[in-house]
Amino acid sequence: MKYLKNIFEKIKSYSVKSFFKNSGKALAAVLIVVVLIGGGFYFGYSYGTQYPKNIVVKDVSNIASGEQTNVDFSVFWQAWDMLKNNYLKGATLKNQDMVYGAIEGLVNSTGDPHTVFMRPDDYQKFEQDIAGEFGGIGAELEVKDNYVVVLAPLDNTPASRGGIKAGDKILAVDGKPLLTADANEAVKVIRGAVGTKVTLTILSDGDSKSHDITLTRATIETPTVKWSIKNNDIAYLQLFSFNEQSPYLFYKAALEIMSSGAKGMVLDLRDDPGGYLESAVNIAGWFFDKGIPVVSEKFRNGSETKFSANGTAAFKDLPIVVLVNQGSASASEILAGALRDNRNIKLIGETTFGKGTVQDLEPLKDGSQIKMTIAQWVMPKGGIIEKNGLKPDIEVKITDADAAAKNDPQLNTALQEVQKLIDGK
Numbered sequence: 251m252k253y254l255k256n257i258f259e260k261i262k263s264y265s266v267k268s269f270f271k272n273s274g275k276a277l278a279a280v281l282i283v284v285v286l287i288g289g290g291f292y293f294g295y296s297y298g299t300q301y302p303k304n305i306v307v308k309d310v311s312n313i314a315s316g317e318q319t320n321v322d323f324s325v326f327w328q329a330w331d332m333l334k335n336n337y338l339k340g341a342t343l344k345n346q347d348m349v350y351g352a353i354e355g356l357v358n359s360t361g362d363p364h365t366v367f368m369r370p371d372d373y374q375k376f377e378q379d380i381a382g383e384f385g386g387i388g389a390e391l392e393v394k395d396n397y398v399v400v401l402a403p404l405d406n407t408p409a410s411r412g413g414i415k416a417g418d419k420i421l422a423v424d425g426k427p428l429l430t431a432d433a434n435e436a437v438k439v440i441r442g443a444v445g446t447k448v449t450l451t452i453l454s455d456g457d458s459k460s461h462d463i464t465l466t467r468a469t470i471e472t473p474t475v476k477w478s479i480k481n482n483d484i485a486y487l488q489l490f491s492f493n494e495q496s497p498y499l500f501y502k503a504a505l506e507i508m509s510s511g512a513k514g515m516v517l518d519l520r521d522d523p524g525g526y527l528e529s530a531v532n533i534a535g536w537f538f539d540k541g542i543p544v545v546s547e548k549f550r551n552g553s554e555t556k557f558s559a560n561g562t563a564a565f566k567d568l569p570i571v572v573l574v575n576q577g578s579a580s581a582s583e584i585l586a587g588a589l590r591d592n593r594n595i596k597l598i599g600e601t602t603f604g605k606g607t608v609q610d611l612e613p614l615k616d617g618s619q620i621k622m623t624i625a626q627w628v629m630p631k632g633g634i635i636e637k638n639g640l641k642p643d644i645e646v647k648i649t650d651a652d653a654a655a656k657n658d659p660q661l662n663t664a665l666q667e668v669q670k671l672i673d674g675k
Contacts, residue, residue: 326352350618362623363393363431364609370617372434375441386441387448388470389414390523391433392579392605397421398428398436401603402521402577405473405490408465413653414452416521416577416603421460422451442467455576475499477507484668485512486661489533492525492581497532504536504564514569514668516661517589520599524580527557527608534588535561537570544588547608547625554628569671571596571664574642579603583635584627591630596643596667599660606635 330348334340350369357367368376388407389400397419403409422428423439440448446467453460474496477487485507489500507515524530527545534544538559547555572586574597583602589595608625626636633640644667646660 353618357620360623362607363433364605364607364621365623366432366434366621368434368619368621372438373617373619375437376434376619376621385444386437386467386470387412387414387450387465388468390577391420391436392523392603393431393433394603396431398431398433400577401579401605402523404470405476405488405521407470408468412463412465414450414463414465415454416575417455419453420450421453424449425451444469475503477503479510479512480516480665481669483511483513483672484665485510485515486518486665487515488518489522489582491522492527492529492533494526494529496525496529500533500536508564512568514672515565516571516573516664516668518573518661518664519578519582519586520573520575520660521577522579522582523577523603524582524584524605527581527584530581530584531557531559532561534585535559535563536565537563537589538566538592539563542592543630545584545630546628548628549625555625566593569668571598571667571671573597573599573660573664574602574640575600575660576603578640579605583640584629587629587633587635587640590640590643591633597640598644598664598667599642599646601641601645602635602639604635604637604639606638 333343333348337343350367354367357365387409388404389409390402390404391398392401393399400409400414400416400418400420402416403414420428420436423436426439428436440450442448444467447464448467449462449464451460451462472493473490474493475487475489477485480486487503487507489496531544538544538561540558540560540563542559544557544559546557549555570589570593572589572595574582574586578586578599579602583605586597586602590597606627607623608627609621610624612620612622614620626634628634644663646663648658648660651657652659
């Protein structure tokens, strides 16, 4: 700019006479100014076209947070503007859907399948799940290895009766492929009116080809606790979930077991997808003295919250083994891991799912929610559950032939191991 100013001053200093006398110099000066101005305009125009700074987006508020960052957020609004103005069906795009889609992409950029965005209607369905009664097929779903997998089929539901197994990958619903590994999206398309049918394309572990299973949707009531006596003096206790009612229902079962004179116990946590941490810690109090560590939550800043047993310890001397499989996750892994770490109790069955992180629900102002991973669980001996799972001390698999014959080699092995403990072997 200083250079241009000097040129202008020189042009002004020329008199008419001197202009004609020095017309060559004056003309050259004018040409230089024209070229510089024109070139500057062209460069500015080209740069502005490639890197726009001001895009006016109609019908959208709160587009600037005021936060100073090094991120060029104008690229987002440039993409928004292109879609609204150039996309073939841009006129039909709804602003709020575009905002929700952007938030979903933002959350998915974490690469954490347990951190998810829920639109208001999705959150309502999530609340129904937590309440323990909902319409569907009766299967807990999770994301693992970029697939939507069955975490656990609930007992006596269309899923369990139809042959769905823990670890089954769901490739398609009613012939439509699941294009994204999103458990919430899978739940949406699997659910429907009670009495209607849904066909799942399943790839089971060890299979090279998928197969279809057609199920009839039903009202699902989540079971919690069952128990019976096996081999005359061994209590067989099945814990299906860790919901709000679990501690009370376990308490009732525990009193009955103590009155039965049982000499040992098989605690069955197979296909138990977990639930509330508080329920797992409460139930652990039946097996440990007060103050014995159950699990710790470790946060991003390095701080830890420790959870310890605080119960009657009524079963602390009872011979016990624990059954686990791929459907054992979250709170069930915590209880199983604590029993092994603190009492050397054997785990029998298959490696557990490996769900060892803590999620918190954070509400957004329109009723949508972000379920966000905030910590990971650390077992009493320092083990990490997330992605690793718990490997059994005695591995026993159930084959298709076993399932067809209603034979349970895992339970049979557990009963034998408890009997050895009772006999002092």
